[in-house]
Amino acid sequence: MYITITPQKLGGNYSQSSADFVGYLEKENQGLEQKNMEHFFNQYGEGILAEEVVKEIDGNGTKLKKTEPKFYSITVSPSKYELNRLQNSSEDLKNYTRELMKDYVNSFNREINGRSVTIDDIKYYAKIEHQRTFKGTDWQIRENQPFATKILQLKNEIRSIENGSMEGSIKKREREVANLERQAPHQQDGKRxxxxxxxxxxxxxxxIIVSRKDASNTFSLSPGSKHKASEVEMHGKNVKRGFDRDQFFDQAEKTFDRTFGYQRNFAETYKARKDFIKNPKTYFASLMKLPINGKAIAFKLMRETDIPIIPSIPTNQAQLALKIFNKLRKGVDVAIKSSSIGI
Structure with missing residues (x-):
């Protein structure tokens, strides 16, 4: 389970309207029949039109400055193993989203009129998508890049020969291109x-699109707060503040596991990923303490994530730790820089 929380930012300022982001989320509906489309939903309703989402989110940002986010994007990406537990991806993920957003509000250390924040205090809209495309930050793309660069060079040479600005054999270069296409390490359905x-x-x-302001358009609820659960004195009063991201990510996993009866391996947990980044020694020690079957599953899961590890595992534990950490941390650094608030 990978969850990111991202403020929508353009240059030095934040997006003043959710229209572009909502339009982006509508892309999968293009060309589909009405019965096959996925529409926006929230805690209590479904079939919500994109126009209503834009109107509600844009109209709920009173007194927010251009330097403050008007809304946040939460992306929840279950692994293929988690998705295999679902009976119906659309309906199950909708139900899970509604439970997840309860975890979200419970992670705020805030009060509204003397009470804790509840699900009815936030304004959010969500949408299920069923497609993903490879991005430049994906490790398959990065490891295929040397082949892509050489192929592009050869194709440019072919065009130069065709227009007479260069001499050489087109067929020879076409054979080289074909060989490189086959040799690229990462293929899907027989194609690079x-x-x-x-x-x-x-x-x-x-x-998920969630408004920065609460549903009454009065109070600011920022999951991007640098403060965790704490109190600060303001105007002579103790005021609660902050959002506990660790709690949110951890509870999101527990909610999924409880809802769908999923048996989560150590390598899939948020705590493990955080330990890997913050305290690799603790991470590796926990990994080595797993029972044989659990350890085997953990390494299998690690190989199949978007962060690659070495193809063969050395038996020497010190060598194993060094190689895994060096390889994995490079991938993690890229993922963090290209994503969001995250860990």
Whole structure:
């Protein structure tokens, strides 16, 4: 389970309207019949039109400055193993979203009129998507890049020969291109994986747009707060503040596991990923303490994530730790820089 929370930012300022983002989320509906379309939903309703989402989110940002986010995007991406637990991807993920957003509000250390924040205090809209494409930050694209660069060079040479600005054999270069296409390490359905190619298999995931302001358009509820659960004195009063991201990500996993009866391996947990980044020694020690079957599943899961590890596992534990950490941390750094608030 990978969850990111991202403020929508353009240059130095934040998006003043959700229209572009909502339009982006409507892309999968293009060309589909009405019965096959996925529409926006919230805690209590379904079939919500994109125009209503834009109107409600844009109209709920009173007194927010251009330097403050008007809304946040939450993306929830279950793994293929988690998706396999679902009976119906669309309906199950909708139900899960509604439970997830309860975890979201419970992670705020805020009070509204002397009470804790509840699900009815937030304004959000969500949408299920079933497709994903390979991006430039994906490790398959990065590892295929040397082949892509050489192929592009050869194709440019072919065009130069065709227009007479260069001499040489077109057929020879076409054979080289064909060989490079086959030799690229990452293939899908017999073709080299390239940026923009749709990913195979079940790619269902959730996009959520949540307003920075509460449903009454009065109080600011920022999941991007740098403060966790704490209190500060303001105007002579103790005021609660902050959003506990650790709690939210951890509870999101527990809610999924409880809802769908999922048996989560150590390598899939948010705590494990955080330990890997913050305290690799603790991460590796926990990994080594797993029972044999659990350890085998953990390494299998690690190989199949978007962060690659070495193809063969050395038996020496020190060597194993060094190679895994060096390889994985490079991938994690890229993922963090290209995503969101995250870990």
């Amino acid at each position: 994986i390239v940026q923009g190619m749709p990913k195979a298999g079940n790619q269902s995931h959730i996009h």
